[in-house]
């Protein structure tokens with residue numbers, strides 16, 4: 001009896017027109033007549049838009065000059081010298097020029113603390129968190145306000161621009177996440193009073209516009225405080241923004257909590273873990289991971305909402321850019337649009353970075369091989 | 372009989388107005404293996420979940436190792452760390468590796484150091500025959516492997532009593548055996564076990580007593596041989612003919 005020996009058929013290379021760039025383009029761009037038409041229309045649109053933007057921002061733009069005369073060409077694009085001349089104002093507001101190094105230090109130290117914190121591979125997370133949540137806020141507070149350690153006091157009404165935007169946004173972000181988590185947990189609590197308080201808080205803050213909250217914080221709050229007690233307008237706005245954002249955050253987090261199967265609670269209970277340990281070790285890590293997109297979405301919304309502090313007399317980045325439109329030295333037809341484009345770009349950079357980071361984190365935290 | 376480790380007397384439980392457990396009386400001696408069977412909805416899960424108070428009973432007494440389940444949180448803590456439970460749906464923590472699943476409770480409930488807990492976990496993972504999966508996540512394992520991790524996770528607390536709620540019902544047929552083998556070994560090592568299961572082969576092999584429940588009552592209990600060959604109650608006969616016919 002002779003068994004047949006099986007020899008595997010040798011592999012052949014795939015047809016040339018299905019691999020490489022040509023193959024990719026055939027499959028993705030020109031698979032059908034409709035696909036081809038769409039590809040061409042979109043390509044034309046992209047080229048047209050790039051041409052317009054490129055023409056305005058580079059080709060027809062002015063790049064240097066001391067005043068409006070630099071930006072009065074026949075065909076005038078962006079007026080970049082305006083941004084250049086005002087950049088200090090846009091970043092620091094009316095923070096005294098002599099003292100701006102203090103802001104730089106706060107920015108720099110923030111960056112130094114934040115970058116390793118955001119990179120999962122870098123160790124020392126506990127020390128890093130303590131640094132960022134314990135030391136850094138105190139450092140930033142004393143550096144920025146001054147009046148101690150031989151630093152000249154700088155009133156918060158002189159703060160402005162990107163500084164205010166970042167202070168409001170970062171405080172809002174850092175404050176709203178823990179507060180939102182507590183509110184979400186409270187809303188699911190078995191204690192009726194805790195639940196009622198949390199529901200009341202969330203629904204009230206979600207039910208009014210941020211502008212109202214800011215107005216209340218800056219105009220009405222002092223009425224409730226005893227005479228002589230008065231605290232800073234910026235501080236009041238920070239609290240208002242953080243509370244407002246925490247109400248949204250609470251609902252996002254609650255969505256995550258609801259998605260955790262009952263079995264997880266039961267398994268934790270059966271192992272002898274109590275409420276807080278279960279929440280911290282089992283429930284929140286899973287719930288928060290599920291709602292990273294929603295959390296970051298709230299952060300992004302909050303970041304852009306900081307522009308509303310303008311209405312209570314604080315000048316964030318956008319506010320200060322607009323303020324400088326009235327400067328007659330730079331009165332040209334392109335000043336507005338250049339300023340807005342600049343502000344939009346700065347906001348976009350921050351928000352886009354948050355969005356990309358959120359996608360990165362989602363992938364990094366995924367333990368499900370089927371995703 | 373020595374002092375029972377579990378003593379349930381005249382226990383009743385309601386879900387709202389629904390009387391789910393009726394006059395339950397049951398004593399389990401140390402090292403005894405009990406298999407509980409009965410039709411779906413008869414209250415088997417509820418009964419064993421009362422033993423570690425995942426459900427609360429309203430009437431009667433449940434004592435586990437002499438400690439009464441009466442709502443005092445100190446008693447509850449001590450009982451839960453001495454009673455392990457394995458669920459039908461495994462309920463592993465998906466965001467933690469297999470090893471972390473097993474070390475979590477020893478570290479956070481029993482205050483063991485990480486090294487101690489990991490050594491213990493590896494020992495039990497060895498015992499359930501998956502020592503090489505320690506660093507994987509539950510989502511990367513087969514159902515049978517996940518259930519064995521769940522058993523190891525419970526064993527890491529060094530429980531005196533193990534509760535199983537249909538541990539093989541969510542498994543593909545070819546994986547049932549690997550889980551049952553682990554359970555048989557555990558039984559041979561003298562663990563006190565209460566298993567809700569319809570694996571009659573397993574019941575025959577390890578059970579000291581089989582309990583049949585219906586409509587929230589213990590209808591019949593007997594040694595496995597007598598239970599299967601000579602059921603006393605009509606209801607039991609009918610149930611057995613259904614379960615054993617396929």
Ligand SMILES: Nc1ncnc2c1ncn2[C@@H]1O[C@H](COP(=O)(O)OP(=O)(O)O)[C@@H](O)[C@H]1O
Pocket residue numbers: 386389391409410411412413414415416417418
């Ligand atoms: N949390 C609950 N609330 C209300 N009814 C429940 C609850 N859990 C179980 N039941 C009911 O109690 C009965 C017994 O359930 P269970 O103990 O899970 O049965 P078994 O495990 O024997 O299938 C069923 O009728 C079920 O619908």
Ligand SMILES: [Mg+2]
Pocket residue numbers: 415416417536537
């Ligand atoms: Mg059940």
